[in-house]
Amino acid sequence: MKQLIVFIQKEFLHVFRDRKTLLMLFGLPIAQIVLFGFALSNEIKNSKIVVVDYSKDPVTTQLIQEITSSQYFNVTRGLPSATGIDAAFKRGDIKMAVIFPEHFSDDLIRTGKATIQVIADASDPNQATTVTNYLTQIVGTYNARLAQASGQPLQIGVQNRMLYNPELRGAPNFVPGVMALVLMLVCTMMTSVAIVREKELGTMEILLVSPFKTIYIIISKLAPNLLISIVNLCVILVLSDVFLDLPVKGSILLLFFDSILFILTSLSIGLLLSINAKTQQAAMMSSLMGMMLPTMLLTGFLFPIENMPLPLQWLSNAVPSRWYFIVVKRVMLKGLGFSSVWKETLILAGMSFFLFAVSIRRFKTRLQ
Amino acid sequence: MITLEHITKTFSKGSVQAVKDVSFQVGEGALFGLIGPDGAGKTTIFRVLTTLLLPDAGRATVDGLDIVKDYTRIRERVGYMPGRFSLYQDLTIAENIRFFATVFGTTLEANYDQIKDIYQQIEPFKDRRAGKLSGGMKQKLALCCALIHQPRVLFLDEPTTGVDVVSRKEFWDMLGKLKERGITILVSTPYMDEATRCDRIALIQKGAILSIDTPQGIVEAFPGKLYAVRSGQPFKVLQDVRAYNGTQTCFAFGEALHVTLATDNIQGLSGYLAGKGYQDVHIEPIEPSIEDCFIHLLKD
Amino acid sequence: METVIKTDKLTKRFGGFIACNALTFEVYKGEIFGFLGANGAGKTTAMRMLCGLLAPSSGDAAVAGFDVYTQTEKIKRRIGYMSQKFSLYDDLTVTENIRFYAGIYGMTGDSIRAKTKSLLDELQLQGEARTLVRELPLGWKQKLAFSVSIVHDPDIVFLDEPTGGVDPVTRRQFWDLIYHAADKGVTVFVTTHYMDEAEYCNRVSIMVDGVIAALDSPDGLKRRYDCGNMEDVFYQLARNAKRKAD
Numbered sequence: 001m002k003q004l005i006v007f008i009q010k011e012f013l014h015v016f017r018d019r020k021t022l023l024m025l026f027g028l029p030i031a032q033i034v035l036f037g038f039a040l041s042n043e044i045k046n047s048k049i050v051v052v053d054y055s056k057d058p059v060t061t062q063l064i065q066e067i068t069s070s071q072y073f074n075v076t077r078g079l080p081s082a083t084g085i086d087a088a089f090k091r092g093d094i095k096m097a098v099i100f101p102e103h104f105s106d107d108l109i110r111t112g113k114a115t116i117q118v119i120a121d122a123s124d125p126n127q128a129t130t131v132t133n134y135l136t137q138i139v140g141t142y143n144a145r146l147a148q149a150s151g152q153p154l155q156i157g158v159q160n161r162m163l164y165n166p167e168l169r170g171a172p173n174f175v176p177g178v179m180a181l182v183l184m185l186v187c188t189m190m191t192s193v194a195i196v197r198e199k200e201l202g203t204m205e206i207l208l209v210s211p212f213k214t215i216y217i218i219i220s221k222l223a224p225n226l227l228i229s230i231v232n233l234c235v236i237l238v239l240s241d242v243f244l245d246l247p248v249k250g251s252i253l254l255l256f257f258d259s260i261l262f263i264l265t266s267l268s269i270g271l272l273l274s275i276n277a278k279t280q281q282a283a284m285m286s287s288l289m290g291m292m293l294p295t296m297l298l299t300g301f302l303f304p305i306e307n308m309p310l311p312l313q314w315l316s317n318a319v320p321s322r323w324y325f326i327v328v329k330r331v332m333l334k335g336l337g338f339s340s341v342w343k344e345t346l347i348l349a350g351m352s353f354f355l356f357a358v359s360i361r362r363f364k365t366r367l368q
Numbered sequence: 369m370i371t372l373e374h375i376t377k378t379f380s381k382g383s384v385q386a387v388k389d390v391s392f393q394v395g396e397g398a399l400f401g402l403i404g405p406d407g408a409g410k411t412t413i414f415r416v417l418t419t420l421l422l423p424d425a426g427r428a429t430v431d432g433l434d435i436v437k438d439y440t441r442i443r444e445r446v447g448y449m450p451g452r453f454s455l456y457q458d459l460t461i462a463e464n465i466r467f468f469a470t471v472f473g474t475t476l477e478a479n480y481d482q483i484k485d486i487y488q489q490i491e492p493f494k495d496r497r498a499g500k501l502s503g504g505m506k507q508k509l510a511l512c513c514a515l516i517h518q519p520r521v522l523f524l525d526e527p528t529t530g531v532d533v534v535s536r537k538e539f540w541d542m543l544g545k546l547k548e549r550g551i552t553i554l555v556s557t558p559y560m561d562e563a564t565r566c567d568r569i570a571l572i573q574k575g576a577i578l579s580i581d582t583p584q585g586i587v588e589a590f591p592g593k594l595y596a597v598r599s600g601q602p603f604k605v606l607q608d609v610r611a612y613n614g615t616q617t618c619f620a621f622g623e624a625l626h627v628t629l630a631t632d633n634i635q636g637l638s639g640y641l642a643g644k645g646y647q648d649v650h651i652e653p654i655e656p657s658i659e660d661c662f663i664h665l666l667k668d
Numbered sequence: 669m670e671t672v673i674k675t676d677k678l679t680k681r682f683g684g685f686i687a688c689n690a691l692t693f694e695v696y697k698g699e700i701f702g703f704l705g706a707n708g709a710g711k712t713t714a715m716r717m718l719c720g721l722l723a724p725s726s727g728d729a730a731v732a733g734f735d736v737y738t739q740t741e742k743i744k745r746r747i748g749y750m751s752q753k754f755s756l757y758d759d760l761t762v763t764e765n766i767r768f769y770a771g772i773y774g775m776t777g778d779s780i781r782a783k784t785k786s787l788l789d790e791l792q793l794q795g796e797a798r799t800l801v802r803e804l805p806l807g808w809k810q811k812l813a814f815s816v817s818i819v820h821d822p823d824i825v826f827l828d829e830p831t832g833g834v835d836p837v838t839r840r841q842f843w844d845l846i847y848h849a850a851d852k853g854v855t856v857f858v859t860t861h862y863m864d865e866a867e868y869c870n871r872v873s874i875m876v877d878g879v880i881a882a883l884d885s886p887d888g889l890k891r892r893y894d895c896g897n898m899e900d901v902f903y904q905l906a907r908n909a910k911r912k913a914d
Contacts, residue, residue: 202454
């Protein structure tokens with residue numbers, strides 16, 4: 001028994017003397033509470049929606065007023081043409097379109113029923129459901145008031161159309177998210193570990209003291225991971241087509257091109273992490289802690305970025321997977337072409353070249 | 369071939385002084401030994417010379433090239449065997465050699481004659497993974513990998529540490545043969561007895577050089593006479609000899625004590641010991657070993 | 669003479685490979701027993717069996733009077749162990765290390781305090797009581813590690829190459845400590861690669877290819893093999909070893 005106490009005492013000493021781990025042990029829960037409590041939420045506020053009013057009568061005006069004043073929506077008026085709405089959805093500018101047909105209040109008074117048309121972007125089915133529910137709630141409340149005031153049983157219906165994902169399956173949202181996560185983690189971790197392993201073995205010393213150019217060392221470390229990642233990508237795409245019924249709607253070539261840019265970015269991050277890590281364990285820890293958390297939280301597939309506090313939104317701009325996620329959703333799910341993702345592609349290209357250049361420059365050709 | 373001038377290196381922002389103002393030279397074709405215990409600074413000096421570390425102060429050249437300005441050219445032409453025989457554990461002997469040959473832009477076939485003497489001893493096992501080799505074989509493999517590109521200068525950092533006695537002897541025989549081919553060799557070792565197999569040695573402790581000379585020169589520089597005191601009970605006699613007021617230093621060396629006396633009065637000591645009841649005590653002058661010299665230099 | 673270690677045809681097999689082959693020997697109380705052998709000869713395996721860390725394949729052995737098959741926990745209480753690789757916890761202070769090991773070996777509060785003080789005095793480390801072990805010079809670490817390994821006054825202490833890489837002066841100071849311990853009745857079972865240290869032992873055994881090729885006092889061995897020193901004796905026995913490749 002005494003031995004046990006002595007041993008436990010010693011373990012406490014070890015833990016408290018390891019400053020770095022201590023920081024993580026106490027810092028992480030606090031960070032998480034702050035993040036999850038204040039910054040991240042599943043609530044969706046200020047969703048951009050479009051409201052089109054073909055009727056322009058007192059009922060629609062009032063209802064639209066309610067919708068506009070709600071904190072859940074950020075309303076744009078107009079865009080009367082169908083193609084305009086379609087394009088806005090494709091670009092991801094709006095999450096929902098609310099359309100009041102002609103003679104809305106006339107229909108309501110005469111037949112006791114009128115229906116609002118709602119179109120929602122269901123590529124994130126949770127978001128779509130939430131947003132349409134908010135709308136239904138507002139409409140329902142207004143409906144009840146109106147019915148009471150007028151003394152008649154009036155019914156304002158809502159007809160939902162879920163775009164891109166009518167069955168509201170989860171796969172269209174999480175497959176792109178998983179792609180981003182997997183590629184990011186595999187590349188970062190494997191690359192950083194591969195380089196640090198040479199350092200630990202001592203063979204890095206011999207490689208450095210040789211005519212072998214450093215750039216070759218780097219390329220040879222990156223090459224297998226690049227190949228493995230491409231294979232992984234193919235496997236994920238095939239699996240999602242065969243088992244999840246989620247084929248690539250757009251250009252596969254474009255998808256691969258952007259994927260390779262993203263892979264290069266992740267590989268470069270792995271390189272950077274390997275430069276300061278002294279042990280394989282440290283390399284793994286820093287890539288897991290350093291990359292997994294931001295990737296999961298700030299990519300946009302678990303928590304919508306638009307609803308985060310501004311500083312986090314700015315931060316998410318620096319997370320490569322966020323841009324890749326957009327590209328995958330647009331190309332794979334919505335079948336869009338280069339013209340819709342040129343901005344994101346450019347950002348990814350810029351990130352990958354920048355990080356690659358920086359990591360090569362900082363790669364230590366000496367031991368210190 | 370190798371020169372160091374006032375090389376100083378510290379770590380941890382100056383709190384650890386690994387190498388303090390070290391200067392020495394190694395002539396072409398010489399076998400030079402850097403002798404000292406763990407932590408003396410041997411590996412740091414090697415890393416500075418192979419351009420893996422930048423010194424805080426001082427200059428050094430290898431084959432006429434400056435370690436700071438011409439480091440790429442130095443890296444192309446030296447052979448380096450770092451401590452712990454850094455080899456790829458999951459590659460076979462043949463694969464390791466082929467890899468290092470390629471890294472240096474050459475092939476095993478082109479240089480086979482050069483490493484034949486050593487390689488033939490491990491060739492029968494060439495398909496065995498490096499991780500499964502004994503210490504002695506790892507040593508030989510690492511040496512082959514360092515020699516494969518016919519370097520003119522070889523840096524061997526503690527190649528005999530952790531290896532059995534027989535392999536150690538064989539290794540030094542191999543080094544002797546390499547020296548005959550005109551290769552300049554800088555070796556470090558914690559084993560004092562290996563010092564005698566070098567042309568010249570530098571004794572180093574705690575980052576500072578204690579002495580540089582040929583082994584014979586260092587031995588001759590030992591001040592005064594050294595005596596070996598042999599008796600049947602080394603430990604007891606150690607206490608008593610230390611207590612004797614004519615004794616300057618007294619250290620255990622296996623079955624004998626190595627003693628220096630204030631006035632070289634052997635009779636006095638043997639009389640004292642007889643008085644303590646020791647029979648059969650032999651005292652005779654001996655030539656100091658490198659270890660004796662090292663211990664003596666440590667006292668200063 | 670009292671026997672503290674007694675083995676009878678002690679054998680260890682790993683699959684088809686016989687690491688230790690029918691080892692039979694005795695070690696007496698208060699002896700400094702040198703256990704030599706080349707790498708791969710089977711030394712470490714033998715030591716592990718005697719410490720109760722590895723079960724033998726066949727044969728018998730008793731350490732401090734306890735059987736190595738059935739009474740390993742009792743053995744562990746009566747022995748100490750120190751090796752070159754393992755020593756002390758780098759991120760604990762000198763005092764914390766002493767107190768920890770004393771506690772692990774079953775010592776109680778008062779005796780721990782007394783022992784800590786006497787240990788610090790003996791090694792002249794009073795000023796470093798609160799220093800983290802990682803900041804001690806190597807030589808001091810080794811000496812401290814040895815003292816800690818015998819903090820509970822064990823019957824036998826096993827030392828696995830305790831002086832590797834240490835400077836010559838500290839090495840001898842270390843052996844002073846070993847002598848003192850042996851004087852007090854602790855049996856010392858030590859392996860080393862330094863042949864001059866073999867001379868400090870009362871008796872030496874040399875393992876080659878899994879068997880004990882020779883066992884005698886250093887003088888006895890030198891006479892038998894007609895050599896001037898232990899290094900030549902060792903070399904004669906080891907150079908014909910077949911296990912160089914493994």
